[in-house]
Amino acid sequence: MDIITYETIRSVHRNEKDDVLQQLPEGFYMSVKNWLIHKRTNHDTYSLLEAENAKKLLEDIINRREKKIVLSALRTMRGELPPKSLTESEQRFFDSIVFTLKQFREKIKEESMSYDEIVQQKIDDTKKLVDDMNSEIKMDNKKMVKMLEDMPAFVGTDSNSYGPFKKGDVVSLPDDVMTLLLARGTAEDILD
Numbered sequence: 004m005d006i007i008t009y010e011t012i013r014s015v016h017r018n019e020k021d022d023v024l025q026q027l028p029e030g031f032y033m034s035v036k037n038w039l040i041h042k043r044t045n046h047d048t049y050s051l052l053e054a055e056n057a058k059k060l061l062e063d064i065i066n067r068r069e070k071k072i073v074l075s076a077l078r079t080m081r082g083e084l085p086p087k088s089l090t091e092s093e094q095r096f097f098d099s100i101v102f103t104l105k106q107f108r109e110k111i112k113e114e115s116m117s118y119d120e121i122v123q124q125k126i127d128d129t130k131k132l133v134d135d136m137n138s139e140i141k142m143d144n145k146k147m148v149k150m151l152e153d154m155p156a157f158v159g160t161d162s163n164s165y166g167p168f169k170k171g172d173v174v175s176l177p178d179d180v181m182t183l184l185l186a187r188g189t190a191e192d193i194l195d
Contacts, residue, residue, distance in 0.1 A: 006034075007031075007034040007035055007037070007038040008038075009053050009056070009057055011028070012035060012038075012057045012060050012061060012064075013060060015027065015028070015031065015064060016060040016063060016064050019063075019064050019067045019068065020067070022071075023071075023088075024068060024071045024072065024075065024086045024088045024089070025088055026087075026088040027088070027090060031090070032090070035057070035061055038057070039054050039057060039058065042054035042057070068093065069096075071086070072086070072089070072093055072096060072097050072100070073100060075097065076097055076100035076101045076104060077104065079101055080101065080104050080105070080108070085097065085101075112124075146175070146176060146177075146178060146181045146192065146193075147173060147174070147175055147192075147193040148173070148174060148176055148181050148184060148185070148190040148191060148192055148193060149171065149172070149173050149190060149191050149193055150168040150169065150170055150171060150172045150173075150174065150184075150189065150190050151170065151188065151189055151190055151191055152170050152189050153167070153168065153169050153170050154166050154167060154168045154184075154189055155167050159176075159177065159179070159180040160179050160180065160183075161177060161179070161180075165180060173193060
């Protein structure tokens with residue numbers, strides 16, 4: 004983290020006025036804390052005034068980020084990707100909100116469903132879990148290869164479609180498809 008100045012705090016505050024959660028400089032909160040301690044020990048009027056103004060800006064930054072994190076948690080529950088610009092403590096806060104929302108959603112679902120619907124839901128969830136596990140087992144029979152060139156979509160010997168692939172893509176393919184690509188020199192085997 005660069006040395007914190009009042010202008011650094013103002014800049015972060017200006018950026019945080021955007022609707023999207025902004026990436027904070029590394030160690031921002033700790034650096035601001037140390038900066039505030041340093042400013043308060045100076046005891047000159049200018050330093051004290053600057054520290055008080057910075058505290059207000061910091062409080063607004065925290066409030067804005069808090070609101071964005073809560074809204075992001077709601078959007079994540081509705082299928083959007085989670086934000087990437089979270090500090091470590093904000094990530095824990097975000098995760099706890101998402102967990103609480105999931106619990107709330109499950110509770111409301113259970114309260115609004117009949118016993119038979121709940122049982123059917125549990126059966127469906129279990130079937131999905133088994134299907135997912137079976138897919139993973141089938142994936143174990145596939146090999147990983149790295150594409151050495153761009154390749155359009157194609158149909159394999161198993162009548163399944165594969166691709167399109169870009170040079171550098173790492174993909175999982177059945178043995179026979181992988182063997183064909185290796186023989187043509189369009190892919191290389193990635194050893195486990």
